[in-house]
Amino acid sequence: xxxxxxxxxxxxxxxxxxxxxxxxxxxxxxxxxxxxxxxxxxxxxxxxxxxxxxxxxxxxxxxxxxxxxxxxxxxxxxxxxxxxxxxxxxxxxxxxxxxxxxxxxxxxxxxxxxxxxxxxxxxxxxxxxxxxxxxxxxxxxxxxxxxxxxxxxxxxxxxxxxxxxxxxxxxxxxxxxxxxxxxxxxxxxxxxxxxxxxxxxxxxxxxxxxxxxxxxxxxxxxxxxxxxxxxxxxxxxxxxxxxxxxxxxxxxxxxxxxxxxxxxxxxxxxxxxxxxxxxxxxxxxxxxxxxxxxxxxxxxxxxxxxxxxxxxxxxxxxxxxxxxxxxxxxxxxxxxxxxxxxxxxx
DNA sequence: AAAGTGCTCAACCGCTGGGGT
DNA sequence: CACCCCAGCGGTTGAGCACTT
Numbered sequence: 001x002x003x004x005x006x007x008x009x010x011x012x013x014x015x016x017x018x019x020x021x022x023x024x025x026x027x028x029x030x031x032x033x034x035x036x037x038x039x040x041x042x043x044x045x046x047x048x049x050x051x052x053x054x055x056x057x058x059x060x061x062x063x064x065x066x067x068x069x070x071x072x073x074x075x076x077x078x079x080x081x082x083x084x085x086x087x088x089x090x091x092x093x094x095x096x097x098x099x100x101x102x103x104x105x106x107x108x109x110x111x112x113x114x115x116x117x118x119x120x121x122x123x124x125x126x127x128x129x130x131x132x133x134x135x136x137x138x139x140x141x142x143x144x145x146x147x148x149x150x151x152x153x154x155x156x157x158x159x160x161x162x163x164x165x166x167x168x169x170x171x172x173x174x175x176x177x178x179x180x181x182x183x184x185x186x187x188x189x190x191x192x193x194x195x196x197x198x199x200x201x202x203x204x205x206x207x208x209x210x211x212x213x214x215x216x217x218x219x220x221x222x223x224x225x226x227x228x229x230x231x232x233x234x235x236x237x238x239x240x241x242x243x244x245x246x247x248x249x250x251x252x253x254x255x256x257x258x259x260x261x262x263x264x265x266x267x268x269x270x271x272x273x274x275x276x277x278x279x280x281x282x283x284x285x286x287x288x289x290x291x292x293x294x295x296x297x298x299x300x301x302x303x304x305x306x307x308x309x310x311x312x313x314x315x316x317x318x319x320x321x322x323x324x325x326x327x328x329x330x331x332x333x334x335x336x337x338x339x340x341x342x343x344x345x346x
Numbered sequence: 347a348a349a350g351t352g353c354t355c356a357a358c359c360g361c362t363g364g365g366g367t
Numbered sequence: 368c369a370c371c372c373c374a375g376c377g378g379t380t381g382a383g384c385a386c387t388t
Contacts, residue, residue: 040373061357
């Protein structure tokens with residue numbers, strides 16, 4: 001193949017390498033006016049000496065108007081770590097849960113920052129491409145036999161059964177476990193973001209049960225739960241506190257093991273004893289009054305502070321980063337005042 | 347100031363799977 | 368069924384930048 005040719009479009013002379021502002025402008029103007037349609041025709045109609053594949057990549061990774069820019073927040077880092085635990089290197093899948101971020105961005109961030117830090121902390125097993133300790137998450141490890149998303153998260157299209165209309169009763173005494181709730185149940189409508197609804201399952205993993213995001217879990221006096229029609233979905237993109245709630249209560253349910261992973265003071269972040277936390281029975285700051293998130297046993301403070309420490313480590317070593325403000329903890333867990341905290345102030 | 351080093355990230359490459367014929 | 372086209376994905380590369388010596 002001669003220089004200037006792509007394998008995907010070797011009939012054309014195409015430019016390669018970095019995009020010039022003029023090329024960007026042409027692409028933006030074309031897509032804004034006509035949409036991208038078939039990518040292979042975009043260069044011709046946009047007047048670009050690029051192949052369609054390159055145009056697509058440029059648009060998706062750089063020019064799209066809904067891209068968020070700038071460094072990753074601790075919440076995003078936490079989310080990436082959690083999702084990577086479940087999904088492995090499924091960057092596109094992971095990126096779907098990070099509005100405004102691309103798979104390329106997430107992948108770069110993982111490879112350039114998170115992975116190295118975790119490896120330095122002996123928290124990352126490169127042969128498994130995953131965290132050590134994942135299998136010891138709070139819930140039965142058989143629920144996540146591998147890092148295959150399909151095992152725990154079933155897109156609606158793949159469901160043989162429709163969303164059960166009569167799914168109005170959920171008894172939390174049956175050990176329902178959130179396999180992956182990408183957003184706070186009470187405030188997210190997955191359909192609004194083109195996301196499949198989360199799958200919940202019992203600890204024995206039989207038939208996954210779907211939860212309608214537009215409904216809310218209402219705690220009853222006998223500790224059972226029912227689902228009530230929820231409010232209109234909130235705009236997620238401007239609501240980082242919701243992500244915090246998600247981080248604190250959903251995926252993180254199983255991830256205090258991040259703390260466990262650091263026992264023995266491997267990271268220098270903790271002393272030997274992680275803080276013991278207790279679920280708060282009422283008055284969650286992030287849940288509307290009367291709502292209750294299931295299985296809130298995880299010391300999410302531990303996890304969040306771990307992530308913040310991790311991010312802090314990023315910041316101190318990254319030439320491009322800027323100092324992040326401290327994150328005030330506002331999740332649904334409280335430290336047990338009777339337990340001595342094992343934290344070391346970073 | 348210059349050279350060396352490390353890091354980031356945009357872009358490329360090769361592959362896969364889906365849809366159409 | 369085979370073939371082709373295309374979109375999309377994950378792995379990899381390398382230019383450019385910042386920092387260190």
